Amino acid sequence: MEAAKFEGKQKKTLLLICVMMVVVLIFPLLKMLVSSAELFSVLGGKIDVELVAIAFASIALLMDLAPQKEVIARIPWNTIIMIVGAGMLIAVVVKAGTIDALSTWIGSNVPSFLVPVAFSIVGAIMSFFSSTTGVVAPALFPLIPGLAASTGLNTATLFACIILGAQSSAISPFSSGGSLILGSCGGEETRNVLFNRMLLVVVPISVAVCAFYNFVLAFTL
Incomplete structure (x- = not known):
């Protein structure tokens, strides 16, 4: 049985998830790879996962990727x-x-x-x-x-x-x-x-x- 293809909103949601993962992980990974760069250490320590998640959830809400009331109810x-x-x-x-x-x-x-x-x-x-x-x-x-x-x-x-x-x-x-x-x-x-x-x-x-x-x-x- 062939899997159903992603719809437009599902593709946008998946893209947002991937971008969020990059934002959260990029500086800690760069800090590990380039330990001598103090900038990466500072930026890596400033990344707040909860704040980033709220920001991307707000973006998803503005893009109307899912019915707001149904999501909150679940x-x-x-x-x-x-x-x-x-x-x-x-x-x-x-x-x-x-x-x-x-x-x-x-x-x-x-x-x-x-x-x-x-x-x-x-x-x-x-x-x-x-x-x-x-x-x-x-x-x-x-x-x-x-x-x-x-x-x-x-x-x-x-x-x-x-x-x-x-x-x-x-x-x-x-x-x-x-x-x-x-x-x-x-x-x-x-x-x-x-x-x-x-x-x-x-x-x-x-x-x-x-x-x-x-x-x-x-x-x-």
């Missing part, structure tokens, strides 16, 4: 509000110093060979409600050098365990990865079924397997 507002609220609570916990206190407690009370597993689980819990790169890594990475020095563990192992643990729960419906999947569902009934399966089946299995892997990793590196 946005999963409940999922978006849930993710924003959970992210705000995690940010409050980090600002209150809870993560620092938890790290100190783990370093003092947990046996050294279980520290990678403990940090894997902490990373998974944080990523369950927030972004790995936006919240978990900035909050936990600064704690690693001191913890590695006090426990004698390999620094790279601790970094790896945190990222692996965080990614193991990124499929959570409260996190960035899971919310994108839920947001792509067309119907509310399908979204509810998928929400329960992700929450009660996928995330527990993923976190448990990752914790076991990190336990093995701690003895091999």
